[in-house]
Amino acid sequence: MFISYAVVAVLLALGLLASAFATLTRNPRVAGIMTGLGVPESWFPWLAAAKAAGAVGLLAGLAVPALGVAAAVGVVLYFIGALVTHLRVKDYEIGAVVVLALVAAAALILRVTSA
Template sequence: MFIAYAVVAALLALALSASAFFTFTRNPQIIDNMTRFGVPESWFPWLAAAKAAGAIGLLVGLAVPALGEAAAIGVILYFLGAVITHLRAKDYVVAPAAVLALLAAAALVLRIASA
């Protein structure tokens, strides 16, 4: 189970890192979507930091199981919030956020099973 956690955590951390980078650097496509969904611009650095922290926590979770579990829970909550934000804006393209939430849930289950 640990190898499965390591693979899922690494892939999810890569996706989170890329998303955090694009948010920190104000990639027009990301910023336009977030603005369209009503996310205040003052939240962008905090949301990017949350994604970066999730990526780091998942990777550190390879050595510290409790931190990996906490990071996975945080990432699940983050992407559930993203799904809710999409739905409130009447945008029904929720698959990317939902898939990332499910990957984080898989990471959580695998981390718990491998401890």
């Protein structure tokens, strides 16, 4: 199970870091989606930091199981919040958000079962 967690955690962390970078640099596509959802631009650095912290925590979870669990919980909650944000404005293009939430949930389950 640990190898499965390691693979999922590394891939999810890479995706989170890429998303954090795109958010922090205000990539036009990402910024357009987020502002269309009603997310204020002043939140972008904080959301980017949350994604980056989740990525670091998932990777730290390779060595310290409790950090991996905490990070995975945080990432799952982040994407639940993203899902709620999409649904609140009746934006039903939620495929990516759902997939990332499920991958984060998989990371959580794999980290808990491999500890």
